[in-house]
Amino acid sequence: MAKVYWNDFWRGAGDVSPLLIAYAPIALIWGAVAAGQGFSTLEAILMSGIVYSGAAQFVALDLMKSGTPLSLLTLAIATVALRHVLMSASISRSITHFEPVRAAVQLFWLTDEAWALLERRAQHQKLTPAYFFGASFPLWPNWVLFTGIGASVGNLLGDGARFGLDFAFAGIFIGVLAGFWKGPRTGAILVASAVTACLAKLWLPGAWYIMAGGAAGMAVAVATWREEEAT
């Protein structure tokens, strides 16, 4: 039993290992940006360990810089992380056999990257708790460690904007966005989202622009949906 568990754990860990290397530099960048905004190394580590979402953490830095109140900050982070609701809903179809408590604990480590690996695996094999844990958990200490290092080094570097580090986040999202491209419909969704988000940013307070853009994109997707593409 134990042997089977660890076999599956290490299979998951093996699948996630390239991502550990790929995400170390992004963690370093976030840590450096955080330090550039005056956060201590320990504060950066705590935030990475507890909030544990690259996108949310970059947005949080941006909002904390402008002194956003706690309620709006939390709401904004929830809207940025809202995509995890859908990932969680999607992967729930493959983990119905997990004990609920175990599922609840392990879902803490459900990140975009781990989710992608889990969905890939679930297409061919039944997901085991061990594989889920192995494919998701290692990203966590990796993220915390490298944001800590980034913050320590960044504190020596000073203002990250000089090195264009504040643009890293946009770069990450542009890179990730490309993977979602599925033709002209995606283009329509993106245009609707971008225009709405920019208008909302100008006229609405806080981070409502994220939900406004997201809702506009979803509306376009629903409006352009055709019966025959039902899958």
Next chain:
Amino acid sequence: MSAFSVDTAFLIAVLAMGLATYATRISGYLFLRGREVKGRAKAAMDAVPPAILMAVIAPSVFLGTWIEWAGAAVAFTSAMLRLPLLVTIAAGVATVALLRAVS
């Protein structure tokens, strides 16, 4: 400021944000466990990742200066050429840093 100083207000904010991100990770499982999503609802769900990603960055890129536009254009080109994510990030950051240095 020491490397180990932690501001209390900061800690409260981090705990609140952590609760928010965990809530998003668990809620889909809690509400939709095993239920099937089809048709228009699925189309809307499939649109969420790109729509949200775009909504997050659009204001900081399009409402920024020509330097951010240039950085986004370079990153976009790199992404469309299917270059690795790290290359895309580095290209965008380098473009912005370079233009800020010379302008």
